[in-house]
Every structure is written in C-alpha cells, then in structure tokens.
Amino acid sequence: MSNEIKLEFILQAVKSCLPPDLQFVGLHEPYFGGREWDYVKECLDTGWVSSVGKFVDKFEEKLAEFTGVDYAVAVVNGTSAIHICLILAGVEQGDEVLVPALTFVATANAVTYCGAIPHFVESEEKTLGLDPLKLADYLDEIGLVKKSGCFNKKTGRRIRAVLSMHTFGHPVDLDPLVETCRKFKLELIEDAAEALGSYYKGRHVGNWGRLSALSFNGNKIITTGGGGAILTNDSALAKLAKHLTTTAKVPHKWEFYHDMTGYNYRLPNINAALGCAQLEQIPEFLEKKRSLADRYRVAFSNAQGVKFYTEPEFAKSNYWLNVLLMEKEDYNIRDAILELTNANNFMTRPAWKLLHKLPMYESCPRMDLSVAESLESRLINLPSSVFLYK
Amino acid sequence: MSNEIKLEFILQAVKSCLPPDLQFVGLHEPYFGGREWDYVKECLDTGWVSSVGKFVDKFEEKLAEFTGVDYAVAVVNGTSAIHICLILAGVEQGDEVLVPALTFVATANAVTYCGAIPHFVESEEKTLGLDPLKLADYLDEIGLVKKSGCFNKKTGRRIRAVLSMHTFGHPVDLDPLVETCRKFKLELIEDAAEALGSYYKGRHVGNWGRLSALSFNGNKIITTGGGGAILTNDSALAKLAKHLTTTAKVPHKWEFYHDMTGYNYRLPNINAALGCAQLEQIPEFLEKKRSLADRYRVAFSNAQGVKFYTEPEFAKSNYWLNVLLMEKEDYNIRDAILELTNANNFMTRPAWKLLHKLPMYESCPRMDLSVAESLESRLINLPSSVFLYK
Numbered sequence: 001m002s003n004e005i006k007l008e009f010i011l012q013a014v015k016s017c018l019p020p021d022l023q024f025v026g027l028h029e030p031y032f033g034g035r036e037w038d039y040v041k042e043c044l045d046t047g048w049v050s051s052v053g054k055f056v057d058k059f060e061e062k063l064a065e066f067t068g069v070d071y072a073v074a075v076v077n078g079t080s081a082i083h084i085c086l087i088l089a090g091v092e093q094g095d096e097v098l099v100p101a102l103t104f105v106a107t108a109n110a111v112t113y114c115g116a117i118p119h120f121v122e123s124e125e126k127t128l129g130l131d132p133l134k135l136a137d138y139l140d141e142i143g144l145v146k147k148s149g150c151f152n153k154k155t156g157r158r159i160r161a162v163l164s165m166h167t168f169g170h171p172v173d174l175d176p177l178v179e180t181c182r183k184f185k186l187e188l189i190e191d192a193a194e195a196l197g198s199y200y201k202g203r204h205v206g207n208w209g210r211l212s213a214l215s216f217n218g219n220k221i222i223t224t225g226g227g228g229a230i231l232t233n234d235s236a237l238a239k240l241a242k243h244l245t246t247t248a249k250v251p252h253k254w255e256f257y258h259d260m261t262g263y264n265y266r267l268p269n270i271n272a273a274l275g276c277a278q279l280e281q282i283p284e285f286l287e288k289k290r291s292l293a294d295r296y297r298v299a300f301s302n303a304q305g306v307k308f309y310t311e312p313e314f315a316k317s318n319y320w321l322n323v324l325l326m327e328k329e330d331y332n333i334r335d336a337i338l339e340l341t342n343a344n345n346f347m348t349r350p351a352w353k354l355l356h357k358l359p360m361y362e363s364c365p366r367m368d369l370s371v372a373e374s375l376e377s378r379l380i381n382l383p384s385s386v387f388l389y390k
Numbered sequence: 391m392s393n394e395i396k397l398e399f400i401l402q403a404v405k406s407c408l409p410p411d412l413q414f415v416g417l418h419e420p421y422f423g424g425r426e427w428d429y430v431k432e433c434l435d436t437g438w439v440s441s442v443g444k445f446v447d448k449f450e451e452k453l454a455e456f457t458g459v460d461y462a463v464a465v466v467n468g469t470s471a472i473h474i475c476l477i478l479a480g481v482e483q484g485d486e487v488l489v490p491a492l493t494f495v496a497t498a499n500a501v502t503y504c505g506a507i508p509h510f511v512e513s514e515e516k517t518l519g520l521d522p523l524k525l526a527d528y529l530d531e532i533g534l535v536k537k538s539g540c541f542n543k544k545t546g547r548r549i550r551a552v553l554s555m556h557t558f559g560h561p562v563d564l565d566p567l568v569e570t571c572r573k574f575k576l577e578l579i580e581d582a583a584e585a586l587g588s589y590y591k592g593r594h595v596g597n598w599g600r601l602s603a604l605s606f607n608g609n610k611i612i613t614t615g616g617g618g619a620i621l622t623n624d625s626a627l628a629k630l631a632k633h634l635t636t637t638a639k640v641p642h643k644w645e646f647y648h649d650m651t652g653y654n655y656r657l658p659n660i661n662a663a664l665g666c667a668q669l670e671q672i673p674e675f676l677e678k679k680r681s682l683a684d685r686y687r688v689a690f691s692n693a694q695g696v697k698f699y700t701e702p703e704f705a706k707s708n709y710w711l712n713v714l715l716m717e718k719e720d721y722n723i724r725d726a727i728l729e730l731t732n733a734n735n736f737m738t739r740p741a742w743k744l745l746h747k748l749p750m751y752e753s754c755p756r757m758d759l760s761v762a763e764s765l766e767s768r769l770i771n772l773p774s775s776v777f778l779y780k
Contacts, residue, residue, distance in 0.1 A: 030437050037434060044427055047420050049615040049664065050608020076466050076616065079654035105637055105648045112651050115505065218440020218658070225439040225658030226466065247495055254728060254739035258495045261502050261750045264469035268608070268615030270430075271658065274439065338644055349644035360651045 003333050006305045007340055010324075013299040014346050014382060017292065019390055024345045028219040028321060031386045034281045039273035051246075053269030055276050060229070062279050063214070067196070067204040069231040071238030074267035074275070075245050078193040078215025081228035082110035084244055084265065085211040086161065088230075088237050089187040091116050095160040096152055096365065098186070100130040101354045102372045103165040107191050108355050108364075111163065119152070119159065120356045120366035123375055126312050128323065129172030130164050131371065136180040138367040143184055150184045155365060161187040166195035166205055168381065169221070169320030170311060174200045174208045181209075189213070193228070196221050197286045197318035206231040216271075221285055221320055221386070222278035224271040285386045286318055292389040293319040296382060305330035306380075319384065326378040337380060351379040393723050396695045397730055400714075403689040404736050407682065408773060409780055414735045418609040418711060421776045424671045429663035443659030445666050450619070452669050453604070457586070457594040459621040461628030464657035464665070465635050468583040468605025471618035472500035474634055474655065475601040476551065478620075478627050479577040481506050485550040486542055486755065488576070490520040491744045492762045493555040497581050498745050498754075501553065509542070509549065510746045510756035513765055516702050518713065519562030520554050521761065526570040528757040533574055540574045545755060551577040556585035556595055558771065559611070559710030560701060564590045564598045571599075579603070583618070586611050587676045587708035596621040606661075611675055611710055611776070612668035614661040675776045676708055682779040683709035686772060695720035696770075709774065716768040727770060741769040 001009075018025055043049045056074050063072035075081050091097055093115030099108050101120040108118040122138075124131035143159065144151045150159045162181055164172050172190075181188040188209035192198070195205045196214055206212035216227035230241045243249075248262030267275075293310070300308040309323035326334050334350065341348040354369065354376050355361050391399075408415055433439045446464050453462035465471050481487055483505030489498050491510040498508040512528075514521035533549065534541045540549045552571055554562050562580075571578040578599035582588070585595045586604055596602035606617035620631045638652030657665075683700070690698040699713035716724050724740065731738040744759065744766050745751050 225660040256742040352646040
C-alpha cells in the first residue's frame, strides 16, 4: 500500500468516527452539560468566589468519594499538586527524582521547583508509561540502597522518589512499580493529571503511592478552568497539604502567623463550583469517551501502518487522549498524517518532545530510552472531547 | 479618659461609619455589581473557560490602560506575579532581596522560591511602607557596591533587589526609594498587590521599578476569585513574563517544545472574565472606598488614643484596608479593641506578624526594625469593603 493510500485511509477513518457537522474538531475541549451555571451563579450571588465558600470543601469530598482515596486537597493546577506531593514526599534540594522521559514538561518542572534533578526513565509500549521492570534492572546497576535510602552510584546523589505519569489517562503497570519502589526504598508518587476515571485492577489510580496529583485544566476530562488536586490516604499528609497550599497560616480569628514557607496554591471557590458540576457528569463522560475510543478501535482495525492503542488487560482507562501508533517502519509518515488531518480541521498532535531533549534537561541523568524514543516518533493523539460521541 | 471609655468611643466610631443593617461586617468582601455574570456566562456558553478565550487578553489590555503601564501579564495569583518579577529581575539562588518586615508573608515566600534570602527592612509611619532613607543609611554601612552589583559585607552575598510593598494600598515614598536603588545598583520591584488604583505624585504605582506585581485575590479591591498580574514597561520582559508563565512552550501548531523551566501560572479565562467586569467598575469602587475612608477620618478626628491613618501629600491611595493606629502609650489596649469590635461583628485585625518573627525567617539578615515593631503593635485594620459606603 502506498503512503498516499495509507494517509487517505487514516484521514477517512478519523472522519468516520466524528460528528459530520463540526467545522473544526479540537483535541480535547470542555463540555458543560450539567449544573455549571447554577453553581457559578451561586458564587457570584453570595460573593463567595475566592477562598471563602462551600464549593472547595464539596469538591474535595466528591473527589475523594469518586477516586476512593481518603483525602483530596484542591489546588490551583496540576503542576502545583505535583510540586506539593514532592515536598511532602521529602524531596530536597540535590535529590534525584525518577520521571518518565515521555511526559508533559510540568512533571519535570515540579521536580526542578524543589531544587531536585529529574532522572529520566524508559517507557513501555504496553502502557505508554514508565517500564517498572527495566527500571528495576537499571537501579540494580546504578543504585546503592543504604539505610537512609537509594543513592545513585554515578552521581552520589540520593534518589528520593519515582514520579510516574499515567500517559494520556492510561494506567502504568502499578503492581511491579510498587514492588520496584519497595525494593529500592523509593517513594512512589502518581502523576495522575490525565487519569481521573482510570482504574488499575479495579481500583482508581492515585491509590498506589502515598501521594498523587490530578489536573482539571481546560483540556482534561473534567475542568475547573484551571485546577488540580492532591490525593492521599494519609490524614497527616492531607492536613499538611492543606496547610502548605494555604500559605501555612496557623488558623486564628485575626492573627497572621505562618509556621513554614507555604504556597498560595488554593483553588478559588468559583473554580471549585465548576468542578462540582463537572464531577457530577463524570460517569456519563467516561462512558462517552470509552465509546468514542471503541469507535476509533473499530475504524482502525483494518488499517495498515498504524494501530489504535487500547488498554492492557489490567487497566480500565478513561481514554483521555486517544492514541494512534504508527508501525515502526512507517514512523516517517507521521508528520504527513499530522499535516493532512490538521489541514482538514481535525486537530491531531504528536507526543511531547522527550524531556531529555529539552535544553534545560539535556544534561540530566537518564537510562536507555529506546522505547520512549520509538514511541515519541510514532505517536499521534486523536480528537477526544466528550461531546464528539453522539 | 479611662480605657473603657476609649474602647467604647472606638466601637461607636466604627459603628457610625457602617451601614446599620448588616449582621456581620467583614474586612474586605467582594462586590459584583457589573457585568460579571454576562462575561462568565459567555465563557461557559463558548466552552472557553481555560487557556483559550478572549478575556485574558482583554483583561491584560484594560489593566495596562488603567495603570498606565505598557504591558500587563495576567497570572494565577499575586504570589506567582512576585515570583516571576524576581526571576525576571535576575534574582538567583543565594542572593539577598530587601523586603519590608511589615508585609504579608507571600512577599518573602516568593524570594524563598528563588532560593534567595529575604533581608528585612525598616518601615516608616508616614507611608506604613519601607523607609528609603533609613535603608540608604543602612546600605552605606553594610553594602559594598561593585561593578557586578551590591554585596552584603557581612554575609558576602549579593543583594540583588528591593521588593517594596505598598502597605494596605498606601504608596511607599517612591522618589527617594528609586534614588536609593540607583545608588546601590539594586533592582526595584514594586509589590503592588494591594495597591491597584493608588497613585504616587499623580502616576499609578507599579511604574517606578522595571517590574511590579498586582493581586486580585477575593479580598482585594477587584477580584478574579484568585489572580494576579505582572506589570512592566519593557516589551522584552513582558514577552518573557508571558513565556515563563505559560510553561515556556515555544508556539507551534502541534509541537510541544519548551526552551526553559517554565511555570503553569496563567490565569484561566473564566477568572479573567470576572476581572474584566470588575475592572469596569473600579472608578466607582475607588470613589466609594475614599468616601468610606473619609467617613472614618471624621469619626476618629476627636478620638483619644488612636488616629486614623491618611495618605501623605504625595499619595492618592486606594484605601484598600483602612488603618487605625494606636498612640504609642495606648498600644496595650489594641487586643481589647480587636476583641470588642470582633465580638460586635465588626471584623478588625492587627497587622501581620513581622516576618522576622516567623520561624522560617527568624535567622534572615535585618536592619533595625523599631518603627516596624512599633507599627505592628499599634495597627488595626478596619472594615473596608466597597459596598460599605452607601
């Protein structure tokens, strides 16, 4: 089959899965079909738009309920959620944190905010997330486990944590990852920014490490405009997360006393109001997103040169961003697919540039990244908004 | 006059300035009397709640227009605005930054986020802000000006900038401060978080340093729920501020390439929508706030033991939070006033605990802080919401 025919097949397959009446199909746009107006108007009518108001508490409760994690602390975005998780995990200046090379830049930036160094880890094609077994082999080689933690034999620095990202909503293989972390005395933090509504072996992600992070940016499965949350089953950590994200002010009727260097990371009430309304709709959103993914799966089942990525047997994914993977020998037509689909007003995009290729991270330590490199060169995200399934 | 009589006088004076029909009078609550709902609804109707949408651009334009500064970059809160100002001013790990001891903790926290050290500076009673002449004398003593900048003779560290806060909206004495900064090769950053609508010698604050910061937290003169802005007259700095606050992503139709460690600090569109509606009302807000301040001034003109703080001749203040200052010999009844007014449902509060008294900052360098100490012990903020003037 010639490249032209492959390209045309792919364009038609994408088109066949999407509503015919849209002039432009974005990658992931929000959908407000619930009580968004009511809740936001309540904020305006009562003047409770900022730190005062009930929606932040309600949003946190509902998030905990939905994810099955005991505590959720709402914050201003996913990046700040990751930042606080790292601080609470004890990541300090000069530490290394293991991070997949294939992730959004915020994952590594949050490590940098702590004065720590991202250390890049290989991915596996099965999950698109980091490869726990290869990581274990690598740590056998470069890691030295002491009483006080794991140390990098090459750099001498302490390796404090693994910050694992559920790529495009698809859960990483958590059981072997937990085992790797246990073996090497590493704190596991789940960057679940993209994975609200995703399950690993029947349990919602964000439940495997002591701390995990969610995002409600405008392109996520539910949105608060901008927002995020820290999840934890540890009540002391939850309390500290709330304290750190609200400028570490010690509660008092009028006194302003702060007992540590805190952050202004709390989610405004008006954004939480939006979140409450969005969260009420998530069962419907998840159903529609899985149906759209299934439609893509069928449309691409006979395609040549590409395959549609589907969840492994242990996962139930939210299919946040649908993924097309070029066959290895066809990676060179990826750019032509991006050009053709975008020219036809179907927004598609490649994976993020691998983080070790960005100028600020190119000198960071890393393991062999062949699979991540291969995935980066072959991956295309397809339009995935909730409202595209009708 | 006995303390009991003084207390009763103060309570009655506060009461006489406020509407009689309120069960509880907060310190500073938002007022939505304009097109807030129209604009927010437009966000919801179009799905443009997050990074996409026109309100962020419009809000930035209108802020620049109102303040007379060439460029405004909207961000997620005032703390993040200060943080970015410091980075853009070249503040690096191990530098010192001169900060008033009498300010909200966020001013010093932002310095810490850069890995820099807050160095606490004396205040003057005339402005409630830092004392530029005493600072100059102090720097004569401890500062060493080299080609590469000013160095602290005692610590050996570079002193990079002065981060000056306009306390409760009242402008600091900017002309001598600019002169002090010039003499000692220090970058001036104005923390104008509380001072939107305040003028120094006829020109809006935020115009004296190369960079300044605003806040639109729920308790500020206008609110976006949570939000802030960076102001600058330098187009290159404005461009860099936008870049740094939007994860340093290099614009491309679909590629994700970031050329520096950026931040996820952009203001969501839904919050900017609120800001646009609020900013339209600021002339009216300023008028009402000045009228309320005037009412307090009159009511306290015959008071014993306290005086109402009014702007010095060079300033036109937004009177964000009205200030009562106890006479020096009466500082010991301050807590009784706080107790009495709060017990009567008029929210009042003391100044922030001076920053060098907080555990994380107690070992930071500082000059003599006698005036700041005195102000801290004598200051009370009075209810100041826009809607209290009727």
